[in-house]
Amino acid sequence: MNSWSPERQRGALLERWPQLLEERPRAEERRELPPLPNVDRFREVRTRFAPNPDGPLHLGNARPVVLCHEYARRYDGSFILRYEDTSPDVKAPILEMYDAIMEDLRWLGAEPDEVYHQSDRLELYYRYARRLIDLGAAYVCTCPPERFRELYMRGEACPCRGLSPPVHLDRWEGMLGGRYRKGEAVVRIKTDLRHPNPAVRDWPALRVATAPHPRVGTRYRVWPLYNFSCAIDDHEMEVSHIIRGKEHEVNTVRQRYLYSHLEWEYPEVLSVGRLSLEAGVLSKSRIRAGIEAGIYRGWDDPRLGTLMALRRRGIQPEAVRMLMIEIGPKGVEAKISWDNIAALNRRVVEPRANRYFFVDEPTPLWIEGLETELRARLPLHPDHPERGVRTLEVEPSGGVARLLIARRDAERLRPGSRVRLMGLLNLEVSEVNDVIEASPLPGGHVEAREMGLPFIHWLPEGVGVEAEVVIRRLQGEGPRRAPMPEGGGGLRRPVRALRLREDRRPQPPRRLLRPSITLL
């Protein structure tokens, strides 16, 4: 049948199963999250986001955040924020980041319903550690790490493993009391020494860490490792669905052992792929190194992929949410392109943003033969006339009006070129030197359109607000200056960011205060 011609196939179908040939309705798709698995296992859908406060949130974190929050909202459940600040030695928490993370969440529209700090919960972890040791499900290992590694790689138990719970309880008290120094003892959870993945075998749960903690100082010298505190908290907090990065897949396997020791039921797990940015840095450690080396100006440096930086570049939180929902909860990695963020963001911003001119690298343009004052009245938003207009006045002196246009526009002009200054008038260029000289042409925008003239942005000389283009097109060209509107907040294109220079801000008449952005 497949060797038949398409026509013959179609004919046969038409004859026998005409319904098969009906037009499929084109799904007007607004991408939505798939339903969460096994929701009825739980009395409430509870999701959690559990960052280490050693840096602000970045786009990669936004994936679990948005998914967790979105699902919690959709099932009328709860969204939990849990600071995982249990590594004063290796990934020391930074005090300011607790608030910074909260601010990032609020910005994203993901206000948590409950907030916890693991550094407040040490006693809880200690209780469970003791219980597990008592149960014989955990033990205090005093082997040097290299020695232990050697053994477990071969699937063999270390000498500590077989000792009785009372011995280990004593060792445990020793850990707390200071008998062991950093690195000398670690609590391990018993798993399967012949597990195919060596990383799963008798994994470490608590260790001695003596660096002062920014929140609780030196009150504790034994700190839980990620898998221990995370596993216990997920149970204690009645988390129903864990949405975590794929890099935690092994950890899920590890934690299941703990759950079975304690006879708990493990939550549902969704492993999402990691996000990367087509250009722009997401790694916290790389960012910090860059800041320290003076490459970046701070956590919100626009070249970075932090939420702070995106915010500063005018990316709207709705755009980030849309992006994350579009990417969804799948296990696949996703490389985010700025074009996509920009497109989403434009959709969000387009109706909100009023329009202004942007004169990039201002270049003088003189209009000669102008006797009367001209006034351009441009709508703040072409689709929303009710928002009013902005007015730019051009006052010639001695028949000459001095304006500024962007260098990129200026470079395309030759003697004889014709352009339209948007909202003002049509011009013909007479001379191109340091200054471009031009004279008015009759006709308005209709004629300009008919003649196919380029419409360009412009400003009267001395008007406008100066701004710095911090980056452009991701390449981080050196900062440049250009007149910009105050507030620069209408920015939509992520490939650029602008910063107003306080010291250079001119004081134009009030009505001209925000004369220059388009950038849209």
Add this chain to the structure above:
RNA sequence: GCUCCGGUGGUGUAGUCUGGACAAACAUAACGGCCUUUCGAGCCGUUGAUCCCGGGUUCAAAUCCCGGCCGGAGCACCA
């Protein structure tokens, strides 16, 4: 090295589990048209993919099986 994932237009993804209406969807980009917001606004349209390669199963394969090749992640007393 070991263990997992992936390879679909220029780019990012959907579809693959449960083979058939997929001569392949969406977004972005590029190009063209429209528009008193050119170059980075908006709207409309066009272009663009022999679904990594080879073999197999089947009436039928992007989808299932086998073998390659390429890419990514994990393998801490970090989270």
